[in-house]
Amino acid sequence: MTALGTDNSTAKAVSVKNVSVFYPVPGKPSVHALKNINLEIHEKDFVVALGASGCGKSTLLNLIAGFMAPSEGEISLNGRIVTGPGADRSVVFQKHALLPWLNVLDNVAFGLKIQGHDRKKREDIARGFIKLLGLEQFEQSATYELSGGMQQRVGIARALTSDPAILLMDEPLGALDALTRERAQELILKVWRDTGKMVFFITHSVEEALFMGTKLIVMSPRPGRISHVFDLPFSRRYFETGNARAIKASTEFIALREEILKIIFADEEGAHHA
């Protein structure tokens, strides 16, 4: 909250306004990857995007990250229009994003190096996040010797070093086995709580989406759009009880899970008959 900020722009928020993405295909009507998307992500929000394949959730993430420009509409962070990638929006990828020629410490410090900090400062900051993610023993390890879950922790630690306003997570747990995945979900929730970052999180798992998000957007394809929005209580409940499995097995959770699965299945069916 700087003194320079004016009324609305003082609150930390990502704002997606009337955003559409379409691109021409020779000889066919143009493809509407996203149509008229409106989304507000506020401070401490954990927004999860879920949807059938082709619904444009990764496109939306790429737009917020600044890797892609919208055909119509605009995206802003804290009142400033997004025109390209920047350190205020860190991305955690599904895989392949670590640099195998650097050890864990240097991977975590990679963003700080790009930003021109000296070695001492880089390592101090990186060590803080290495600790937060429980990687202390692996500081000097090669990344390709780590398990998938550990590698993903390195990716998250690296994303946090630039102190971004929002973490953009593109199916970060998609490549993990079921047990590791559940532990990673809890770890990410704790990191989110401790750092207070906004999160935009893409997943294919309905259970993961319900458990982690404070807000869930369900997207539908052709054209890609937000078809349903849900406010979710489960992550808050997790912080109170600490028992993730009990929450995922509760009747309320299961009922919502089935409701959302129905929506997504209907979209997938539509795709096959289209």
Added chain:
Amino acid sequence: MRNAPTNSGNGLWAGLMKAKPAKPGEIYGVPGQGDSLKISAVVIVGLIFFWWFVTYAGFVKPLFLPSPMAVIDALVTMLKDGFTGASFWEHTWVSTARVFGAFLLACVIGIPLGIAMGMSPVARGIFDPPIEFYRPIPPLAYLPLMIIWFGIDELSKVLLIFLSVLAPMALGARAGVRSAAIEQIHAAYSFGATRWQVVRMVILPSAMPEIFTAMRVGIGFGWTTLVAAEMVAATSGLGYTVLSASRFLQTPIVIMGIVVIAIIAYAFDHLVRFVERRVVPWKGRG
């Protein structure tokens, strides 16, 4: 083998074509798995024995193929007296300097060139036609031009070798640009990296395995071109030694020169592989 539970028929061919079950610690079906060192050693000893045998038994005249002893004799004589006024070490040094000089030049120019071609359609548009034009031409064909343009001194020789190494280096580096995963590149950009930082901190390190392979291919082209480079107006060098010895039918010296070139090239290849293991231990595992 009548009761063998096969699914691909019998016979020697079928047996060879079938993957064998893995031993503990191995993975089933990995191509080329297993140790080849012993086989290589046996083959080398066998070839030398065969060479010795056909010459000793008199099946081949020494003019066509001298015995291993004669070749060693030629080496000893050359170590003692030199060849056409220059010592063995001078011949070796001159050729090595030409090849490595050209090789280093090709690395310094070819790697950035290849990276630029991989990164920029403009650079690719400019450099792709000339490189693809000259690349398949045998160096012997443009040797006369090199001599007319650059004279009969070191310059034309080194340039000829340089050109033969440049194309594989540039193409290797260019292909290496594609090695970086798009996620790695996006990660760098999302930290606010400039294009130059992305090249230096992501693209170039990712391309290192391909660049090492290109170095190994490139230096091979360099040695191949050496003999052509020393065909005209040379007074020393291993290629020159081989060529002038052949003119006087001194076959032992020809073979000795070939073996010396092969040994230097082989040693260098192992050096590159050693450095590669140190520099890119993550190759194939990133």
